[in-house]
Amino acid sequence: MSLYQEIVAAKIEHDNHESDLYFIDNDESRKILAKYPQKQENAKRFKHATTGAMWWDVPFAFEPFWEAKQKRGT
Secondary structure, eight states: OOHHHHHHHTTOOEEEETTEEEEEOSHHHHHHHHTOHHHHHHOEEEEOTTTOOEEEEETTOOHHHHHHHHHHTO
Protein backbone atom coordinates (compact mmCIF):
# COMPACT_ATOMS: atom_id res chain seq x y z
CA MET A 1 0.00 0.00 0.00
CA SER A 2 1.02 3.59 -0.51
CA LEU A 3 0.69 6.51 1.87
CA TYR A 4 -2.33 7.76 -0.05
CA GLN A 5 -3.98 4.32 -0.04
CA GLU A 6 -3.43 3.91 3.70
CA ILE A 7 -4.87 7.35 4.45
CA VAL A 8 -7.97 6.53 2.38
CA ALA A 9 -8.33 3.03 3.87
CA ALA A 10 -8.12 4.46 7.40
CA LYS A 11 -10.85 6.98 6.49
CA ILE A 12 -8.65 9.87 7.56
CA GLU A 13 -9.96 13.24 6.45
CA HIS A 14 -7.92 14.30 3.44
CA ASP A 15 -7.85 16.71 0.52
CA ASN A 16 -5.45 17.77 -2.17
CA HIS A 17 -4.16 20.57 -4.31
CA GLU A 18 -3.03 19.16 -7.64
CA SER A 19 -0.46 16.48 -6.72
CA ASP A 20 -0.05 17.46 -3.07
CA LEU A 21 -1.86 15.30 -0.52
CA TYR A 22 -3.31 17.02 2.53
CA PHE A 23 -4.59 15.11 5.56
CA ILE A 24 -5.50 15.94 9.13
CA ASP A 25 -2.78 15.56 11.75
CA ASN A 26 -3.72 13.06 14.43
CA ASP A 27 -2.20 10.01 16.13
CA GLU A 28 -3.36 7.62 13.42
CA SER A 29 -2.18 9.76 10.50
CA ARG A 30 1.23 10.29 12.16
CA LYS A 31 1.65 6.51 12.56
CA ILE A 32 0.84 5.98 8.90
CA LEU A 33 3.14 8.80 7.76
CA ALA A 34 5.99 7.35 9.86
CA LYS A 35 5.92 4.22 7.66
CA TYR A 36 7.04 6.37 4.71
CA PRO A 37 10.28 8.08 5.79
CA GLN A 38 10.95 9.82 2.45
CA LYS A 39 7.43 11.25 2.37
CA GLN A 40 7.68 12.19 6.05
CA GLU A 41 10.93 14.04 5.42
CA ASN A 42 9.21 16.26 2.84
CA ALA A 43 5.92 16.65 4.73
CA LYS A 44 5.04 19.97 6.31
CA ARG A 45 2.35 20.77 8.84
CA PHE A 46 0.00 23.69 8.38
CA LYS A 47 -3.00 25.19 10.11
CA HIS A 48 -6.25 24.72 8.19
CA ALA A 49 -7.56 28.19 7.35
CA THR A 50 -11.21 27.36 8.10
CA THR A 51 -11.08 24.95 11.03
CA GLY A 52 -7.77 25.87 12.65
CA ALA A 53 -6.88 22.16 12.86
CA MET A 54 -3.36 21.05 12.01
CA TRP A 55 -2.94 19.17 8.74
CA TRP A 56 -0.08 17.58 6.79
CA ASP A 57 0.95 18.65 3.29
CA VAL A 58 2.83 15.86 1.49
CA PRO A 59 4.15 16.96 -1.91
CA PHE A 60 3.45 14.71 -4.90
CA ALA A 61 1.58 12.06 -2.84
CA PHE A 62 -1.97 12.48 -4.23
CA GLU A 63 -2.05 9.45 -6.54
CA PRO A 64 -5.25 10.25 -8.49
CA PHE A 65 -3.46 13.32 -9.91
CA TRP A 66 -0.68 11.12 -11.33
CA GLU A 67 -3.11 8.45 -12.54
CA ALA A 68 -5.10 11.05 -14.49
CA LYS A 69 -1.91 12.55 -15.89
CA GLN A 70 -0.75 9.12 -17.05
CA LYS A 71 -4.08 8.43 -18.77
CA ARG A 72 -3.79 11.74 -20.63
CA GLY A 73 -0.27 10.81 -21.65
CA THR A 74 1.25 13.98 -20.24
